[in-house]
Amino acid sequence: MAYEITLLPFGVSFDCEEEETILEASIRQGIQLRYGCKHGGCGSCKAQIADGEVDLEEASSFALMDYERDRGLALLCSAYPLSDVAIELDDDYEESALRSGVPPRDLEARVVAAQALTHDLWHLELALTDPTTFAFRAGQYVEVRVPGTDAWRAFSMANPPSAADRVELLVKILPGGLFSRHVAGGLSVGDALSLRGPYGQFALIESEAPIVMVAGGSGLAPVWAMLGHLREEGSRRAVTLFYGARSARDLFWLDELDAMTRALPDFRFVPALSEPGSGDEWDGEVGLVTDVVARRCESLRGREGYLCGPPGMIDAAIDVLRGKGLFSSRIRYDKFVGTDS
Ligand SMILES: Cc1cc2nc3c(=O)[nH]c(=O)nc-3n(C[C@H](O)[C@H](O)[C@H](O)COP(=O)(O)OP(=O)(O)OC[C@H]3O[C@@H](n4cnc5c(N)ncnc54)[C@H](O)[C@@H]3O)c2cc1C
Known part of the structure; x- marks a missing residue:
């Protein structure tokens, strides 16, 4: 049996089978609800149920606290419909973006x-x-x-x-x-x-705003795709990439990053080592990458933030960016949480 899921305030609706989650059904039908890991690890798909009933048994109490359940919040990646359901989306959703998804x-x-x-x-x-x-x-x-x-x-x-x-x-x-x-x-x-x-919805917002990127480890991957895209578009946006690694042996693609500083008109790469090795010849930044962002940046008002890497780094980076005046709605991130089989 299929239930109807309606997204408020737009009235966009889609079908959801009993045995699929609301998020799975939306992805299958190219509806762009926000999500990250798809299995209850990151919390990006948390949403307000306005009407109807959902089964949330699969959502861990860590990802969705009891008080959040009591307030009618649900993790859409773990929510199975028990009736037709209406979901009240956050204010910063746009109907055109919601409908612009490409089914996987x-x-x-x-x-x-x-x-x-x-x-x-x-x-x-x-x-x-x-x-x-x-x-x-x-x-x-x-x-x-x-x-x-x-x-x-x-x-x-x-x-x-x-x-x-x-x-x-x-x-x-x-x-x-x-x-x-x-x-x-x-x-x-x-x-x-x-x-x-x-x-995933980790993607560049179409604007001219200056960009701050914070990445750690393999979190460089999507950020590198974004930089390549900006270069190909001939973008003139100012971009600063803060990159966190443990020691010099964890750094890579330094020549490619150097080339990117010449290919983009206003690109700065700031690597930071949290635990430089005794043999590392390093005269760059030392410390947690989020502390380096806090130290180096004055106001970030008017910028956009793109964050990618381990969940702890992202949570800390969000706090730093918000503290520097960057609006939450202008911060995009992907948390690299482990994947369930
Ligand atoms: C949206 C998204 C994008 C991602 N992109 C990338 C990417 O580009 N490159 C990349 O390397 N990873 C990425 N990850 C993380 C990656 O999917 C997981 O780390 C995955 O579990 C690795 O698979 P595996 O089979 O090697 O290890 P698994 O067999 O899944 O895990 C082995 C062990 O490591 C632990 N573990 C798993 N992931 C992590 C982690 N991230 N940190 C610490 N411990 C962990 C597990 O609990 C387990 O004990 C992404 C995750 C998400 C949600």
Whole structure:
């Protein structure tokens, strides 16, 4: 049985089957509700139920607190409809954006390059084989099936949308990581991989506002796609990228970032090491990247913020940016939380 989900105040509606979550149904039908990880880890899809009933048993008490449930809030990635449902969206949703989604599709790809960039970060370049191109926005992510399993893992695309025939990923190698262990240990050029996507709303707002980016580790991937897109567009926007790494051995693509400072008319790259090694010859910033942002920036009023990396870094960066006068509605982020299989 299907229920009708209505998004207020616009009256946009879509069907949702009993056994799918409201978020799954919206993604399937190209409706752009906000979300991040899709499995209760990041809280980005929290929304107000205005009418109707939902089953929230799957939402953990950590992701959705009891008092939030009592106030009628739901995590749409974990909410199954028990009746027709009306959802009251936040004020900063726009109807045109809501309707502008591209439904994700299944994609087949082949590995054309796989290279270690640091001791625990790999760069993968995949060529799409079926279909041979696909549309996405800079900042979005795909899910990759772990070969030989039914498990899917989320990875952001590092290439700009103009490179529509390939997918570039930055993969952090995690101890015991089902997919990343396979990347570091068994993946070869020519191997086939199944993907699906695009997913996510981490994307550039169309404006001329100056940009502050804060990224950590493999969080550079979607930010790199955005920078590539801005370069190709001939954008004149001012961009500062603060990048957090532990020590010098965690830095990579320094030549590429240097080239980007020449390719974009007003781009600054500020790397920060939180724990420089004793042998590191480093005269750059030292400390948590969010402390460096706090130290280096005066007012950020009128700017846009794009944040990507571990959840702790993002929460801290949001506090810093807000404290410097940046409106919440102008901060976009993707939290790289672990993916359930
Ligand atoms: C929207 C989105 C985009 C993402 N993009 C990227 C990306 O571009 N590059 C990238 O490297 N990762 C990215 N991630 C994170 C990535 O999907 C997960 O880390 C994933 O679990 C890795 O799969 P795996 O099979 O290697 O490890 P798993 O088998 O899933 O996990 C192995 C172990 O590591 C733990 N773990 C998993 N993820 C993390 C984490 N992020 N931090 C600390 N511990 C963890 C698990 O709990 C488990 O114990 C993204 C996540 C999201 C939600």
